[in-house]
Structure formats: structure tokens, C-alpha cells
Amino acid sequence: xxxxxxxxxxxxxxxxxxxxxxxxxxxxxxxxxxxxxxxxxxxx
Numbered sequence: 001x002x003x004x005x006x007x008x009x010x011x012x013x014x015x016x017x018x019x020x021x022x023x024x025x026x027x028x029x030x031x032x033x034x035x036x037x038x039x040x041x042x043x044x
Contacts, residue, residue, distance in 0.1 A: 010024040028036040
């Protein structure tokens with residue numbers, strides 16, 4: 001069950017929100033590379 005509603009938002013620690021995890025990852029990679037590596041760096 002994945003009705004897309006306002007509850008399904010990916011939020012960055014800086015306060016930015018994104019509809020998809022990929023958008024959040026792109027934002028983090030560009031703006032918070034250290035936090036990105038810490039959170040997603042192991043996923044290859």
C-alpha cells in the first residue's frame with residue numbers, strides 16, 4: 001500500500017524536504033557530502 005500523500009516525505013537535516021529518496025540523496029551529495037557519506041556511502 002503506497003498511496004502517495006504528505007506523510008511520505010524525505011526530509012534533510014537542514015530542513016529541506018523531497019518527494020523521493022533519490023532527490024534527497026542528490027541534495028545531500030551536493031550540499032552535505034560528509035553526512036551523505038555517513039548515511040549512504042556504504043551502499044554500492
